[in-house]
Amino acid sequence: MTSDTIALRQLIKNHKLIPFIGAGFSENAGLPSTLALTQKLLKHFNLDADEPIPPDTDLLHLTEYLKIIHDGSSTPVLNRLRSCLPDQDVALSRPHQLLAQLGASIIYTTNYDRLLERSFAELAMPYKVIVTTADIIQTTGCSEVQIVKFHGSLEVDDSLVLTESDYYKRLEFVTPIDIKLRADSLGKSLLFIGYSFSDFNIRYLWFKLRRMMYEVDPRDIPDSYILLFEPGHVTSVLLESMGINTIDLSRYEGLDRCEKLASFLQAVQP
Template identity: 45%
Template sequence: MVKASKVHELLIQLKFPIIYTTNYDNGLEMAFEEYSPCTKYHKIANVEDIAKSSGCDTQIIKFHGDMETKDESSIVLTESSFFDRLDFESPLDIKFRSDILGKSIFFLGYSLSDINIRVLLHKLNQIWKSFNSSADRPPVYLFLTTPNPIQERILCARGITPVISPNPDPRTGTIAFLEQLVELNRKLETPCRKDK
């Protein structure tokens, strides 16, 4: 499955230091093993995993739990567990709020039709409003697979930059966008050479 996933391959090439996922599967872990076997990563699904993390390796945060863990309470699957998740008070939520306050965030695979993302973005906006310091706020981006002027306006009003897919097909557009990011990342990593 992962070998056939161009999206997974590109995500690994981007070398994000922290990746939050709501997927329960081990697709990202398999992608690291396949596309970057020398890259160390640390999977975080509960408070014990947070405590064990050195912060030096890439962190894969399993925001809705992990099917491979023995901690079944970490899995967000039922309606009541989703409502509990919306409280944003668990150890993973506290870590997420900390990451949001100090790092640029890029949302991929979400839309405003997802109640979780709407509540999350609302809470994020409230946190920054309480400090009255939008100049210090790290940039936040959300990738939209199709143009949507209403969602774009809502995102902008909340201080989030919408990034619109370059292609009407969601999968093709996502891949094209990630390929552009990988290329830009390569250019930024390559030192400039001055001709004599």
């Protein structure tokens, strides 16, 4: 058992750890990666045939473009995303089940799918989905695990961070759900799973969080963690300078990333 594993188990036991879940986590259940999702949209809207759109086009750029050519409507993109993320038709992965059993009181995610909710439901564990301001207001007690959909839900169109414009608006960090993240994360550690260091989204989110805590003594801000597969030395040093410890997923047992992730989550169970 590594020192990071021991530290995480203690944080979980003391309710001081907030998992922050990205798209890579849902790939374990067979849902498409961000790149695959982008390619599906390109093909569906026939943009890979005649339009000179690079194959590595960013998803936010693409959804912004699709909204423009559909007269400012996001409906066509939303309908296609719903068909591309059929989370009711896929089997839950072992990591999803283990995450639900982790004992965290709050879980944040930027994913649109409902696999986390299904995990709690199938395990008969109480949970509360937080998407809107009304959801925050109506949150009562601490018996339910809060699943905070930081980029919105496909079931609540207005909540979605879907296009590049939506994303830039969210970077202002002034919405109630942003304020909630700041309040929830005070004195706690975040555990990023399903992201990469190249994900500007997470780097900027972390930068904004640290800036919003300017009045807090840096010595009183606990370190956070990110789970990466074979992170390089440069990446580890850069993240450490930001207050994020890297955990190498490749060191855990398993034949593939899904099994290794399950081994990690099993190891940190309190």
